Each structure stands twice: as structure tokens, then as C-alpha cells.
Amino acid sequence: MPYGLRSIGQVLSVLKADFPDVSISKIRFLESEGLIAPERAPSGYRRYAESDIARLRYILTVQKSHYLPLKVIREHLEAMDRGEDPPRLEPVTGAAAAIEVPLPNAAGAVPQQRGAKRPIRVTRRELLELSGLSEASLAELERHALVSPRRGTVYYGRDALTVAVAARKLAAYGMDARHLRVVKQAAEREVGLIEQAIAPHLRRSQSPQQLAQEVMQLVMHAHAAIMRSTMPQ
Structure with missing residues (x-):
């Protein structure tokens, strides 16, 4: 695997400490919704860059702390892709x-x-x-x-x-x-x-x-x- 890229299992291990409920099916669900787009190897396996992991962290954080629906999260990510800052969110305790x-x-x-x-x-x-x-x-x-x-x-x-x-x-x-x-x-x-x-x-x-x-x-x-x-x- 190219340097700096991770498998979905490795990504899961990285995220588990902060998001205990995350799972491979959850990550694949977010991909199916178009919120993340990891690179695909010729074999079909997903390969995640650090930018993909950062994107996942953002999604999981706003879901966990603010319960934002996917439509709103998608709008935030699109703004970030344009180089804009995401909307400021007030803290919510869960x-x-x-x-x-x-x-x-x-x-x-x-x-x-x-x-x-x-x-x-x-x-x-x-x-x-x-x-x-x-x-x-x-x-x-x-x-x-x-x-x-x-x-x-x-x-x-x-x-x-x-x-x-x-x-x-x-x-x-x-x-x-x-x-x-x-x-x-x-x-x-x-x-x-x-x-x-x-x-x-x-x-x-x-x-x-x-x-x-x-x-x-x-x-x-x-x-x-x-x-x-x-x-x-």
C-alpha cells in the first residue's frame, strides 16, 4: 500500500479511541452517501489518506456533538471543499x-x-x-x-x-x-x-x-x- 494511505481496518483503529461506536459499516455508509471518497486500489480495496481521516473525524464529531442530519453535514463539507470555513456550531452535550x-x-x-x-x-x-x-x-x-x-x-x-x-x-x-x-x-x-x-x-x-x-x-x-x-x- 502506498506510503501515507491506510486500509479501512486501520482507519477504524485510529478513530475508535475518540468514537467507540464507529464501525466499518458506518464508514461505508458515509461513503455511500457521498460524504467521503477514498481512493480505490485496482483490487477494489479502499485506501484512505490523512485528508479522508480528517474528513471522517469532522463528520463523526458533528454527528456525535450536534446531531446534524447528513444533508447539513454535506453542505458543511461542500463549503470546506470550496476553501470556506464550516459554520460555527454551539456546543451541545449530547x-x-x-x-x-x-x-x-x-x-x-x-x-x-x-x-x-x-x-x-x-x-x-x-x-x-x-x-x-x-x-x-x-x-x-x-x-x-x-x-x-x-x-x-x-x-x-x-x-x-x-x-x-x-x-x-x-x-x-x-x-x-x-x-x-x-x-x-x-x-x-x-x-x-x-x-x-x-x-x-x-x-x-x-x-x-x-x-x-x-x-x-x-x-x-x-x-x-x-x-x-x-x-x-
């Missing part, structure tokens, strides 16, 4: 940020979160790639109504991605869609409780949605605290 709950202050009020999180709009194929779920696992989550596209569309949002990522990680502990169904049922009961609690205040509120969000965050905070205090020490 899927867990979608369920992060701010703590109430001394007066019991929940502080407003800094800036709205960027909406996520991904296809089913992108959801599978970003979450690392198998098609069968995603189908099972959908069968239990734990994950679904946004109403009236074929695209999935941030909550669907959060559940998908959590489901993949929980599978390592023997928890599957049936167990998460119990979590969904508990959440539905809590939503009913919140709706009942805020109903008398809706007419007086200038922002019913903000009122519902504040009460929901308080309930989520209490829920997390109760779970922590209930867990064996």
Missing part, C-alpha cells in the same frame, strides 16, 4: 442534554435554560446511524409507541433520538422496549397529574406553554430526586 433538568432556585422557581436547543429533524436511516440501534430494535420501540416520527411527517425529532440512544445503552443492562414501556406509562400518569394541576391557572397565564414547561421541569426534578433517594446506597 443526547443527555435533551433530558437535562435545571435545578429550582431558593424560591422554588425553575430558572430558564440558556437558549433553545436546535430542533433535530432526521430520517429513519439517520436515526439508526446516530443512535446505533438496529432496525429490529427501533421497530420494537415503535411497536410500543416509545419512538415515532413527528406528527404528520416522516422525520424524527430530539425526543425520539434521546429515547433511541438511551434504549441502546440500556440494552447492555438487559432492559428492552418492554421495560421502557413501564417508564412510558409512568410518564403518562405524570403528564395527567401536570395537566390537572395547571388547569385552574391556564386562563390567568400569559404563556400556558411556559407554565406547563415549568411545572413539568419541577415534576421531573422531584422524580429524579425521589429515584436517587430510593435507590439502595
